Amino acid sequence: MVLWVFGYGSLIWxxxxxxxxxxxxxxxxxxxVFYQGSTDHRGxxxxxxxxxxxxxxxxxxxxxxxxxxxGEEDEQIALSYxxxxxxxxxxxxxxxxxxDHSSAVPAVSGVLVYxxxxxxxxxxxxxxxxxxxxxxxQIVNAEGPSGxxxxxxxxxxxxxxxxxxxxxxxxxxxxxxxxxLSDSKIDP
Numbered sequence: 001m002v003l004w005v006f007g008y009g010s011l012i013w014x015x016x017x018x019x020x021x022x023x024x025x026x027x028x029x030x031x032x033v034f035y036q037g038s039t040d041h042r043g044x045x046x047x048x049x050x051x052x053x054x055x056x057x058x059x060x061x062x063x064x065x066x067x068x069x070x071g072e073e074d075e076q077i078a079l080s081y082x083x084x085x086x087x088x089x090x091x092x093x094x095x096x097x098x099x100d101h102s103s104a105v106p107a108v109s110g111v112l113v114y115x116x117x118x119x120x121x122x123x124x125x126x127x128x129x130x131x132x133x134x135x136x137x138q139i140v141n142a143e144g145p146s147g148x149x150x151x152x153x154x155x156x157x158x159x160x161x162x163x164x165x166x167x168x169x170x171x172x173x174x175x176x177x178x179x180x181l182s183d184s185k186i187d188p
Contacts, residue, residue: 001070001071001072001075002068002069002070003068003069003070003075003078003079003112004067004068004069004097004108004111004112005019005067005078005082005111005112005113006027006064006065006066006095006097006111006112006113007064007065007066007067008027008032008052008054008062008063008064008113009032009051009052009064009152009156010051010152010155010156011064011065011067012065012156012160013155013156013158013159014155015067016081016085017067017069017074017077017078017081017082018074018077018078019067019068019069020068020069020070021067021068022065022066022067022068023065023068023097023099023107023108024063024064024065024099024163024164025063025064025065025066025097025098025099025100025107026061026062026063026097027054027061027062027064027095027096027098027111027113028060028061028098029056029057029058029059029060029061030054030055030056030057030060030061030062030095031054031055031057031060031062031169032052032053032054032055032064032167032169032170033052033053033054033055033129033169034050034051034052034135034139034169034170035050035052035053035055035116035118035126035127035128035129036050036051036052036053036088036089036116036125036126036127037049037050037051037088037125037127038050038051038088038125038142038144038149038152039088040087040088040144040145041144041145041146041152042142042143042144042146042147042148042149042151042152043142043143043144043149044142044143044144047141047142048127048138048142049138049139049142049143049144049149050127050138050139050142050149051149051152052156052170053089053115053116053117053126054115055118061098063160063163063165063167066097066107066108066111068108082114086114088116088123088125089114089115089116089123090115090116090117090119090122090123091114091115091116091117091123092112092113092114092115093112093113093115094110094111094112094113095110095111095113096108096109096110096111097109097111132172132176135173135176136173136176136177136179137180139153139173139177140177140180140181140184150177150181153170153173153174153177154174154177156170157170157171
């Protein structure tokens with residue numbers, strides 16, 4: 001038995017479960033957005049942080065990493081870990097994962113991904129869209145048990161850069177946060 005898991009946020013740099021193989025690549029038809037609230041890792045119930053989720057977007061791709069997990073024991077360890085770590089994401093999907101833009105055939109099919117849906121009736125942590133400036137202010141001020149929300153953003157930005165991926169939404173948000181920190185003379 002083999003399980004593949006797609007990471008597009010903190011799973012890119014902090015996996016937390018055993019895996020056999022890591023592939024850098026993308027899924028089609030989605031974009032990464034900072035619309036999911038975090039009240040358990042990068043914020044609190046009183047002041048949620050912002051983390052990424054996926055939003056359907058025709059013609060776009062979302063870069064990340066896919067992890068191959070083999071063996072029943074490792075699969076159970078990974079799924080148990082992810083059910084706790086990703087508990088604020090209310091949906092699971094199985095997607096095609098690509099490593100080559102020129103290929104019409106996915107490198108792996110049936111890759112598991114956790115998604116925070118925009119339905120506030122079932123996902124009470126969904127924050128939704130806001131201006132880059134408003135999101136940046138929220139990220140600067142949010143902190144949770146896993147640390148400052150801005151660390152999540154900067155680690156994601158660095159992880160994507162190290163993969164050779166440019167994500168305009170992440171870059172614009174990171175630059176807005178850096179500007180607030182610079183204007184406030186706070187170390188990023």
